[in-house]
Amino acid sequence: MDAELNEINASEESFTVGHNFMSTWTEAEYKKINGYTGLESEEDPLYLTLDSAKSESKDWRKEGAVNKIKDQSHCGSCWAFSATAAVEGAHFIKSGKLLSLSEQELVSCVTKSSGCDGGNKASAFEYLKSTKQELEVDYQYTSGSGSTGKCKVDRSKGKV
Numbered sequence: 001m002d003a004e005l006n007e008i009n010a011s012e013e014s015f016t017v018g019h020n021f022m023s024t025w026t027e028a029e030y031k032k033i034n035g036y037t038g039l040e041s042e043e044d045p046l047y048l049t050l051d052s053a054k055s056e057s058k059d060w061r062k063e064g065a066v067n068k069i070k071d072q073s074h075c076g077s078c079w080a081f082s083a084t085a086a087v088e089g090a091h092f093i094k095s096g097k098l099l100s101l102s103e104q105e106l107v108s109c110v111t112k113s114s115g116c117d118g119g120n121k122a123s124a125f126e127y128l129k130s131t132k133q134e135l136e137v138d139y140q141y142t143s144g145s146g147s148t149g150k151c152k153v154d155r156s157k158g159k160v
Contacts (some may be wrong), residue, residue, distance in 0.1 A: 132158025
């Protein structure tokens, strides 16, 4: 594995690679956290076209629209993390305020997905059409152990 990393780092790419906490995981361990189940239809009707998308490139991290990396741990909740990041970024673009929203709310409350056993961001967006997502500080992530948890949403705390 180190030879592969050295080869990648010797290339003229604009990034480098290295070891992290998942470097020694087996394929089965890695598969367990890959919870994306795909879309139910061929078409994903939930998208947003931004004027800035017409430019050659834009690094939204430099603009302040992206939170620090979050860790889903041993839960197949990547779908909830990607949906939450999209909502956080869209909210920042609209309001200029970057919030950290609750992935746990989606993991536990989106009934069209399977929590830690997988889901898709389209079902998360469907859920968010009828409710506002809470802040992470109010509905903290507890599924790191791989347990989906029960929905404990407090609608009065919804923000976005």
